[in-house]
Amino acid sequence: MSQAPRDSRRLVIPSEPARIAQADEFIEKALREHDLPDGLVSDLAIAATELVNNAILHGNKKDPSKSVTILVEFSSGVVMIRVEDQGAGFDPSAVPDPLAQENLLREVGRGIFIVRSLMDDLTFERVPGGGMAVVLRKSYDPA
Amino acid sequence: MSQAPRDSRRLVIPSEPARIAQADEFIEKALREHDLPDGLVSDLAIAATELVNNAILHGNKKDPSKSVTILVEFSSGVVMIRVEDQGAGFDPSAVPDPLAQENLLREVGRGIFIVRSLMDDLTFERVPGGGMAVVLRKSYDPA
Amino acid sequence: MQLTEREEGGVAILQPKGKIMGGPDATILREKIHDLVSDKKLRVVIDLSKVDWMNSNGLGILISGMTTLRDNQGDLKLANVTDKIQSLLTITKLITVFEAYDSVEEAVSSFGARA
Amino acid sequence: MQLTEREEGGVAILQPKGKIMGGPDATILREKIHDLVSDKKLRVVIDLSKVDWMNSNGLGILISGMTTLRDNQGDLKLANVTDKIQSLLTITKLITVFEAYDSVEEAVSSFGARA
Numbered sequence: 001m002s003q004a005p006r007d008s009r010r011l012v013i014p015s016e017p018a019r020i021a022q023a024d025e026f027i028e029k030a031l032r033e034h035d036l037p038d039g040l041v042s043d044l045a046i047a048a049t050e051l052v053n054n055a056i057l058h059g060n061k062k063d064p065s066k067s068v069t070i071l072v073e074f075s076s077g078v079v080m081i082r083v084e085d086q087g088a089g090f091d092p093s094a095v096p097d098p099l100a101q102e103n104l105l106r107e108v109g110r111g112i113f114i115v116r117s118l119m120d121d122l123t124f125e126r127v128p129g130g131g132m133a134v135v136l137r138k139s140y141d142p143a
Numbered sequence: 144m145s146q147a148p149r150d151s152r153r154l155v156i157p158s159e160p161a162r163i164a165q166a167d168e169f170i171e172k173a174l175r176e177h178d179l180p181d182g183l184v185s186d187l188a189i190a191a192t193e194l195v196n197n198a199i200l201h202g203n204k205k206d207p208s209k210s211v212t213i214l215v216e217f218s219s220g221v222v223m224i225r226v227e228d229q230g231a232g233f234d235p236s237a238v239p240d241p242l243a244q245e246n247l248l249r250e251v252g253r254g255i256f257i258v259r260s261l262m263d264d265l266t267f268e269r270v271p272g273g274g275m276a277v278v279l280r281k282s283y284d285p286a
Numbered sequence: 287m288q289l290t291e292r293e294e295g296g297v298a299i300l301q302p303k304g305k306i307m308g309g310p311d312a313t314i315l316r317e318k319i320h321d322l323v324s325d326k327k328l329r330v331v332i333d334l335s336k337v338d339w340m341n342s343n344g345l346g347i348l349i350s351g352m353t354t355l356r357d358n359q360g361d362l363k364l365a366n367v368t369d370k371i372q373s374l375l376t377i378t379k380l381i382t383v384f385e386a387y388d389s390v391e392e393a394v395s396s397f398g399a400r401a
Numbered sequence: 402m403q404l405t406e407r408e409e410g411g412v413a414i415l416q417p418k419g420k421i422m423g424g425p426d427a428t429i430l431r432e433k434i435h436d437l438v439s440d441k442k443l444r445v446v447i448d449l450s451k452v453d454w455m456n457s458n459g460l461g462i463l464i465s466g467m468t469t470l471r472d473n474q475g476d477l478k479l480a481n482v483t484d485k486i487q488s489l490l491t492i493t494k495l496i497t498v499f500e501a502y503d504s505v506e507e508a509v510s511s512f513g514a515r516a
């Protein structure tokens with residue numbers, strides 16, 4: 001198996017909800033350049049846009065002077081997407097279970113659950129000096 | 144009792160929902176110039192804005208090329224407000240009862256009921272050549 | 287209509303000001319309620335003290351705010367209902383639908399301890 | 402996301418197109434649903450055939466559309482759920498919440514005769 005050289009790309013956007021489409025385009029472009037199949041591209045796009053939405057809305061609370069940094073890295077058949085905000089952070093274990101009967105009709109609260117279901121790995125880090133970084137990983141068949 | 148001379152004013156607006164404030168301003172200005180007391184001005188403004196909203200939304204279906212004509216007339220201690228649209232008209236007797244238990248939590252459907260409650264009289268006419276004219280009347284103490 | 291927001295004891299207090307007559311009013315309040323739902327601020331008081339008058343559009347906004355919050359496990363209560371609005375709520379029987387309080391403080395504390 | 406609307410047998414059919422990922426998408430669909438409620442078009446089918454993918458934002462839009470319509474004595478049903486969306490509905494258990502049909506025609510006729 002030939003190991004693809006490491007590829008690392010970064011996008012920084014202001015915390016405006018409408019920027020989500022730009023973030024998605026950036027991410028999908030990188031995935032397609034690495035020849036990931038359509039189904040994997042959309043799973044990763046679904047998961048990554050969840051994290052970017054959370055960073056814009058919950059982390060940075062739509063403050064356009066705060067930025068969201070998106071890092072996409074490919075190495076050894078694993079794609080990693082890291083989304084960092086400048087917010088107050090949060091405790092992922094305190095997020096209510098979206099499958100509980102009383103939560104089924106709520107409009108929100110399924111993002112992290114969906115990311116966990118679609119990806120191989122999801123980790124949360126507090127960034128020194130404030131902010132949260134959320135990192136997802138998914139393996140793929142490198143060309 | 145001195146009979147005030149008849150005063151008749153007309154405003155024509157395009158059917159854009161945001162025009163409601165302009166219609167209200169026009170109507171309230173006329174009412175205040177006739178020294179109607181605050182409570183009566185707001186009752187009339189509530190009732191008239193119901194009719195203008197209906198003409199814009201239900202009558203002209205927000206088509207900005209169709210207009211709504213508002214006529215305010217004072218004579219013999221009665222104010223009359225007539226709102227005419229260019230829509231398909233409707234049958235007022237077919238409007239569901241907003242006080243029925245199953246309608247209580249509906250967002251809409253109380254406009255005509257409120258106009259009837261606040262005003263002395265409410266009539267509906269089909270305008271020759273299409274459109275609906277809805278006319279409300281309320282008596283006041285002429286200065 | 288203008289809309290201001292503050293928070294007290296874990297309860298969001300929305301204060302509309304002016305006349306609620308239609309046009310952009312409903313959109314403004316609807317988007318605000320949805321922002322609150324997204325932020326999990328599900329206990330909401332509408333302080334009506336600064337509302338000059340409202341027509342059925344205003345009543346519809348209050349109803350849709352309440353039902354949206356209830357659908358999301360929250361609730362909406364009214365404070366400082368003016369005489370004019372009170373009489374509209376009475377003739378439309380909506381008085382039976384809303385929980386209303388004489389002051390923001392009473393409305394806030396009706397929600398009980400902070401969740 | 403783009404949104405088109407048509408009517409069939411007294412039922413409004415909304416067809417979103419593209420990706421539903423957040424930002425303005427929710428506002429567009431929410432305003433459309435509220436226009437339908439105001440026009441008393443309370444039977445709504447969402448045709449998902451042209452949706453590339455959606456994240457939890459899209460799911461939230463479908464839920465709020467359905468609850469808003471139900472609160473107003475209407476209903477929202479799904480048609481042409483793609484495999485991708487089907488699997489999201491399954492893992493989130495929302496499959497138990499929505500009524501879904503294999504075609505727009507079936508969804509429309511599930512509403513019964515025109516009211």
Ligand SMILES: Nc1ncnc2c1ncn2[C@@H]1O[C@H](COP(=O)(O)OP(=O)(O)O)[C@@H](O)[C@H]1O
Binds near residue numbers: 055059095457
């Ligand atoms: N980057 C973040 N910063 C702060 N809080 C967050 C962040 N991401 C998620 N959260 C918190 O976790 C909760 C659940 O997030 P999620 O599962 O994505 O659902 P939703 O975003 O629809 O509420 C959010 O409501 C928020 O309180």
Ligand SMILES: Nc1ncnc2c1ncn2[C@@H]1O[C@H](COP(=O)(O)OP(=O)(O)O)[C@@H](O)[C@H]1O
Binds near residue numbers: 193197228238250342
């Ligand atoms: N000018 C009009 N042209 C056509 N239909 C109208 C008009 N005014 C009212 N209607 C019909 O009457 C119904 C009830 O109107 P109303 O009591 O004002 O409540 P709402 O406007 O909230 O639905 C409307 O839903 C509409 O179908």
